Amino acid sequence: METLKFKTNIKCGGCIATVTPFLNEAVGEGHWQVDVQTPDKVLTAEASNASVVKQAIEKAGYKAEPLN
Structure with a gap:
């Protein structure tokens, strides 16, 4: 396992609740x-x-781009 970072369009607690599952x-x-x-x-x-x-984020309806 490694630590991965992504730029997202997750803006608030409601968004986090949506992507959580x-x-x-x-x-x-x-x-x-x-x-x-x-x-x-x-x-x-x-x-x-x-x-x-990335697929999990997109399945939830949000965007994620890897940060280097």
Whole structure:
């Protein structure tokens, strides 16, 4: 597992509530967090595959782009 960071369009607590079941299924509860205070709304996830995280976000109706 590695720590992956993504720029997202998750803006608020309601958005986080929407993506929670998708991310919990993809990477596991407690293995991700979104910092809505940063301009890029950074999602940090402990996962082995960036595409799994991105697909979970997109399935929830949001966008995620990997940060380098």
